Amino acid sequence: MSNFSARVPVNLLQATNAALATLGHGGNNFTVPAYAGPTASYALLHAWGDPAFEANVAAQPGVVILSGDDPIATTSAVATGAGTEWGADALPLEGIVTPGLYRDGLNVLWYVIQTYDTATWPDPALVPALVRRAKIPGEALPWVQPLDQFDAYKLVNPFTGEADLCTHNGETWYVTQADGAGNNIWEPGVFGWTVVGAEPLDYVTYNSDPVFYESQGVTYG
Amino acid sequence: MLQNILSILQKSVAAAWSPSQLFASGEQGVWYDPSDLTTMFTGLGNNGSSPLQPIGTVADQPIRSILDKSKGLLPTGSELISNGDFSGGTTGWTSVVTASVAVVSGELNITTSSAYGHAGQAITTVAGLAYTCTCTYRRISGTGTVYVEANTLINGGVALGNTPQSSSSSATTTTFTFIAQGTSTTIFAIATGSGDVIGLDNVSVKLLTGTPAVAPNDAARPLLSARVNLLVGTATLSTQSVTVVAAPHTIQFTGGGTVTASGAYSGALTSGQTFTTTAGSLTLTVSGTVTNAQLQIGPTATTYQDVVTASNYTATGFPAYLKFDGVNSKLATNSIAFTTDEMSNFVGIFKFGSATVQISYETSNEAAGNNGTFNLVADTLTTYAVAARGTTARVVTGTITSVTPKVVTTLIDISAPSQVLRIDTVATTSTLSLGTGNFGNWPLYIGMRNPNVFPFTGNLYGVIIRNASTSGATLTSAEQWVAAKTGVTLP
Secondary structure: OOEEEEEEEHHHHHHHHHHHHHOOOEOOOOOEEEEOOOOEEEEEEEEEOOHHHHHHHHOOOOOEEEEOOOHHHHHHHHHHOOOOEOHHHOEEOOOEEOOEEEEOOOOOEEEEOOOEEOOOOOOHHHOOOOEEEOOOOOOOEEOOOOOOOOOOEEOOOOOOOOOOEEEEOOEEEEEOOOOOOOEEOOOOOOOOEEEOOOOOOOEEEEOOEEEEOHHHOOOOO | OHHHHHHHHHHHHHHHOOHHHHHOOOOOEEEEOOOOHHHEEOOOEOOOOOOOOOOOOOOOEEOOEEOOOOOOOOEEOOOOOOOOOOOOOOOOOEEOOOEEEEEEOOEEEEEEOOOOEEEEEEEEOOOOOEEEEEEEEEEEEOOOOEEEEEEOOOOOOOEEEEOOOEOOOOOEEEEEEEEOOOOEEEEEEEEOOOOOEEEEEEEEEEEEOOOOEEOOEHHHOOEEEOOOOOOOOOOEOOOEEEEEOOOEEEEEEEOOOEEEEEEOOOEEEOOOOEEEOOOEEEEEEEEOOOEEEEEEEOOOOOOOOOEEEOOEEOOOOOOOEEEEEOOOOOEEOOOEEOOOOEEEEEEEEEEOOOOOOOEEEEEOOOHHHOOOEEEEEEEOOOEEEEEEEOOOEEEEEEEOOOOOOEEEEEEEEOOOOEEEEEEOOEEEEEOOOOOOOOOOEEOEEEOOEOOOEOOOEEEEEEEEEEOOOOOHHHHHHHHHHHHHHHOOOOO
């Protein structure tokens, strides 16, 4: 029986999912994020029982397929082949941790950047130089101040093809403006974020500071 | 003796009982039944040229959509096709460039100028809902075949459902089902042969009652199966390797030979022995004659299932289930408009994944984070938990002592407050406040949390969700019915 897992680099994800949709397999077949850092760099899938689907997945540029009986083990193997890990591979964020994917007691995924002792630094949110939250594409989690482009929020997330989401001050927000590289490092309500369901504000920047148009009643917001 | 007779009578009564009775008074909810092959599709509707095959006669089949039986799967609402009997000539019917149309003796005749010429009509639909199409079609002349299809577009779209192909000049009347994918769906008749003339008549499309559960894509499809026995060639066993999960397994066999395990477990095995494997490959080395061999997950040897190959095994007498892969298997529904504060869920479930959190089903993106929601969580191998929230989230956890299929019932009343988790009828109850309000208008996700976290590894033998309280004889009947479908004997 056809029983396989596959991976595709994130930069080819949208095109791959679109091609499979055109072939009648539905949208967003690759949905499982795989990490070699705080942001997913590959997308994975597992499927079974359909040789025609397997052939169409295998035919997509950049896709690597691995067959196996155990869906979880096969998915881990295809992720490992690209130097990545997915959620099922994440170990408990306990003791001395080395670079890789971990899961805390609340089942939040973290990516350890440098080896450290969790007994010394029990709250991973306080040591971003050592560990950062592994972002789950499409999930709205509490906003965290990005430190650099690697954990900035994206105007167009290459994984989802949509704007990044977060929750902040009791609202769910999505990115509506970003810098030239598509990154948003500002706090929701300051620049480039819009509450889900609301119309985007026409923010502009002036001397690198975010401001509102005067027509919206606020300047130098 | 009297006890046995009473037990047999109870089971007879349960056998006659149907979950449709749970919805007889218009209760909101859903009922998904993997044992009913007429309600499932590998795609988004009937595939006339490649229908779902009986379990065990082919390799296990992935399921893209399953219909909701709670409302009887009845055609409802107004007729969606206009001029389906062609009394108005060709009005409303469009041919693509490779075909022309004319009405002859009350029948639409489609003359093609190249292969797959076709003509049809776009209707208004709701994405995610099921529709039934009835039509009469035939090949009037030519060499190809004719069929009728529901498609996302008149040309170049995605096929949703279709009739069997026919090359007969005698009219065939067929009904097929499809799940709409947008606000417009096209129904057309198509000829595979160039220059063929085909006929179409008496076309009708209506909405089907119920809320289908649909995988968002082909990778997300759970697998329809009735496999219990993990081995192949079981009548006379030969040395083989099988992939196992980290869980107790039980082996049984007859004959004078021996079986020795290596890999995920090491040691000589005797018939009836239960042993715990690690996840990975288990090799069974056979010496001598070993017959009627069965390896299964769980601590109990159950009825022997003959397995020749993965695509040829005995399915009769073994419960059908949908198997979720623990990676990306998922079914989702449109929002279900629950309106009261009482909820009863009945599920046949077998989990064998060891992940700490696995969402078997859930309304909304997170039951604990949205008002008017509920879920069923399979935590590790030893517990199930139900979370529910009016305006306050509560979790009730029940412990299991064996890795076997279970009948899991949840009974929730927000205003009472009451939250009961019954595993094989053994209840764990909470009366802590769930806040206020009713269960809300949320989609139902089966197999993981939406969008794509906490995947479930295991089997679902049936899911019944009823937006009403259930007690007494009705509760007993519902649990007995699910137990029969799951292969569980309730205490």
